[in-house]
Amino acid sequence: MLKISQIKEMLTESPDEELINQLKSDDRKGVQKLLKSYQKKIEKDQMLAQQFKDMQAYEKAALLKGYSLIAGTDEAGRGPLAGPVVAAAVILPEGFYLAGLNDSKKLSEQKRELFFEEIMTSADVGVGIIEAAEIDRINILNASKQAMIKAIRQLKQQPEYVLADAVTLDIQIPQKSIIKGDAKSVSIAAASVIAKVTRDRLMKEAAEKYPGYDLEKNAGYGTKDHIEAIKKLGLTGEHRRSFEPVKSMFQS
Template sequence: MVRIDSSLLPNFDFEREALTRGFARVAGIDEAGRGPWAGPVVAAAVILDPDDLPDGLNDSKKLTHARRAELHDIILAKAEVGIGIVDVAVIDRDNILQATYAAMIQAVAALASAPLFALVDGNRAPKLACPVETVIEGDGKCLSIAAASIIAKVTRDRMMVDLDQQYPGYGFAKHKGYGTAEHQEALARLGPTTHHRRSFEPIRVLFETATASL
């Protein structure tokens, strides 16, 4: 059996420190979908119960599809969860960073009660009503952020699977909108959909080429 060094897994230290400072409700926040060429950006905010922490949480990218799905359901059962979804129109209008902030703000607003402190993956964060601490590579260090990464990724992946049913031929269920060779070939063959991000360079060029040919 392969054993994983527990020191390399996310822990509850960031949350525990905030709790000892008197912040009774600590949310971890992360997003999925900043880089793809198509689909929404999704964020999640998760407040874990310190007395009932789920086992096996980790950066969603380090988990199998089946394990992510299993942990997604466990998190929903054990924690408070808020989800924010921002579509392509907003991404193209405001840019992906601002759209990501908007999704995070939506996710926090969707919690049953407002957090008193927030831990956000990365080195930048949106303005929230509570104090915020950013954690670089937080999904691999902080338990609440890891939980948020799982919720955000599973939610977005399922949305892309649904899009695959609506737009067959693009491979959305496989690559989830990322710029793979398969995706690039499909775009060259079929052209972009309304769910492709026109503000992203590869898609912008395709739209301009299609418009110029009319």
């Protein structure tokens, strides 16, 4: 009879149907617990595979139209009081699969970091950054669009088709705007991860330059402590002066 430790190891190595049936008739509680965990993992893997397949619908539709280089683009940092808006554009390679890839806001920081490395290693990635002063000058919507266009231009390959999250871009490339695209398109989801992780890292760097605002924790968003720090310490070069409540706080 197999030891439970042996069974545990075998279940991590793609067990065959014969072994699974054998374990089902094993009345040891430890074996049944391992089997239940294994079956839950299989169900989760299947769910994630189906989710990924569903999120390939826009890419597949573009492929059917004859486009092969399809870029997804998204931004991070529209709402904060401080820091840049960061966009990414991503062309995923054929056969790419990353279980659990989704809107970056739905992922833990640890998962985002892991996915960031996987996407950067596997895909063609471009990043565009628009700083706070430029956001104040042209407004956040235009800044977000400009960051996306910059990101697209940073790609090694010229995309034939662009999937953009909720905006229409001033580009000469066929495109499709998708509301909540970061949860509906694998390419946009990948771009959302790159944009979010890149921006979070930039805000940690800004926190070292401007201590006292907790930028490494709040990422520039208008938390109560952040607003109190602005009142106490004033504005930095990272703050968006056109954003409320900053605008009202410092009107002359």
